Amino acid sequence: MTVEQVDGFVSITAAARALDVSVDTIRRWNKLGLIKATRDKNNNRLFNLTEIERLQKKLAGDEGDTKYEVLEADKLFEEASCVDLFAGGGGTALGFHNAGIPHVMLNEFDTDAVSTLQKNSDSHELNWNVLAGDVREIDFSTYAGTAVIQAGFPCQAFSYAGKSRGFEDTRGTLFFEFARAIKAIKPKIAIGENVRGLVKHDGGRTLETMLNTLDELGYRVSYRVLRAQYLDVPQKRERLIMFAVRKDLDCPILFPKEKDYFISLRQALKDCPESDGQKYPKRKAEIMAMVPEGGNWRDLPLEIQKEYMKGSFHLSGGKTGMARRMSWDQPCLTLTCAPAQKQTERCHPSETRPLNVREYARIQTFPDDWEFAGKLTSQYKQIGNAVPVNLGYHVGRCVLASLGCIPIADDMEEVEPLQIQG
Incomplete structure (x- = not known):
């Protein structure tokens, strides 16, 4: 039937x-993050019919033309070289590289993550200059003129008493090191x-200070x-991205x-290589076996709920992450640093076990031959903390288009800079 549409919604x-x-x-479906909604001028939700039809087919087993893949371009643009700080296990760096952005330096403090970066730089012929150690000790003037800086800095609060919320206000935080790098290198894009x-940290004042500093x-x-x-x-994972242009x-x-x-967990884990992973203790495995696909603690018998939840049973809130089994036909919930944490359980959709390392890596769109160094707990941590590789790819392509290396594509949106109040 014909229905009135506004811009396809x-x-x-x-x-x-x-x-x-x-x-x-x-x-x-909207609440589950399977379809998007936009708003009209009266704040009413609007939906895309094509998107809902595609979801209906996917839930019925028809994946259509969507597929799981690690996205990769076929050319590097040397004029878009990048410095990557707080590189971790390499999610953003690999995503930028796959988009076409080479790196002149990556810095990371964690020794296992450093080994991961070095090992994969060699095996994938990435030619990464991995600088291990404290970011505070780097002389960034060495990299002056590099086109791009990228940093996944930890979020820390600032002190505001009697201050103007500028560059000096960030001293003592790791954001300050990002700012110090920008000041020394003067990249085209950060x-x-x-x-x-x-966005809401400390009432929004932390983000405000960062924007003022830039x-x-x-x-x-x-x-x-x-x-x-x-x-x-x-994966249902949200990341805040700041895009700064000189x-x-x-x-x-x-x-x-x-x-x-969206890409479903079924698509992502198809033919996934076997690997090590955490195991459940005997009683927990018995309880988790009772949870249906997509379910959680609320699907357990009442007495089992009380046994498993203990004191949490009487607390308010949905607690939907507890005893949570993933769904084959949806994206995975946000990965954490360990798949068997009680508050954020990440149980395999059909097998009674936590998601293993290679499944974690697939969900974060790392390639199957990307190796993670260290013990099992460290590998989970590196993957769980990473920016998904494909998300890095899409941001990287926007960086290249901004620099004029590639055309601005239909899947990119230009936005006006914020009006910063000094």
């Missing part, structure tokens, strides 16, 4: 009527990455919270547009 009632599903079903919670250093800046499940990552350059600020599809 329709109301939730019209979508339900056109596709013969209930309004509640569409609301549930990309900062952090968790979504940074403005003070001579950069136009904007930020977006990107949802990985709509950017070729089989003020003397006529380079646009670009962010990737969300796709109208």
Whole structure:
């Protein structure tokens, strides 16, 4: 049937009527992060019919033309060379490299992560200059003129008493080292990455200080919270990306547009190599075996709920991460540093065990031959803390387009810089 559309979107009632599903079903799919919603001028939710139809087919077993893959371009642009700070296990660095951005230096403090970066640089012929050790000891003037800086700095609070919220206010935090690198190198573009919670951290003042600092250093800046499940990552993971461009350059600020599809866990884990992984103790395995696909502690018998939850049983809140089994037909929930943490369980959809290392890596879109150094707990930590490789790829392509290395594509969106209040 024909329904009135606004820029390809329709109301939730019209979508339900056109596709013969209930309004509640569409609301549930939206809440689960399986379909997106936009808002009209009256703040009513609007939905894309094509996206919902694709979801219906996927839930019925028809994956269509979507597929799991580690995205990779076929050319490196030397003029877009990058310094990567707080590199971890290499998620963003590999994503940028796959997009076409080479690296002149990567810095990481954790010894296992350093070994991971060095090992894969050699085996994948990435030619990465991995600098191990404390970022505070780096002389960034060595890398002056490098086009891009990327940093996934830890989020830390600042002290504001009697201060102007500028560069000096960040001293003593790891963001200050990112800012110090920018001041010394003067890159054309600086990309900062952090968790979504940074938006509201300390009432928004932490992010405000960071944006003010980038403005003070001579950069136009904007930020977006990107949802990985709509950017070729089989995982519901959100990351805040700050995109800063030097003020003397006529380079646009670009962010990737969300796709109208997602990659399911079934697609991601198909033919996944076997690997080591954490194991459940006997009693926990017996309890987890009772949880259905996509379920959690609420699906257990009442007495088992009380046994498993202990004191948490009487606390308020949904506690939906406890005794949580993943769903084959959805993206995975956000990976943590360990798949068997009680508050954020990540149990395999059909086998009663935590997701293993290679499954973790697949979900973060690392290639199967990307090796992680260290003990099992360290490997999980490196993967769980990483930015998904494909998310890094999409951000990297936006960086290249901003620099003029590649054309601005339809799946990129130009945004205006924020008006910074000094």
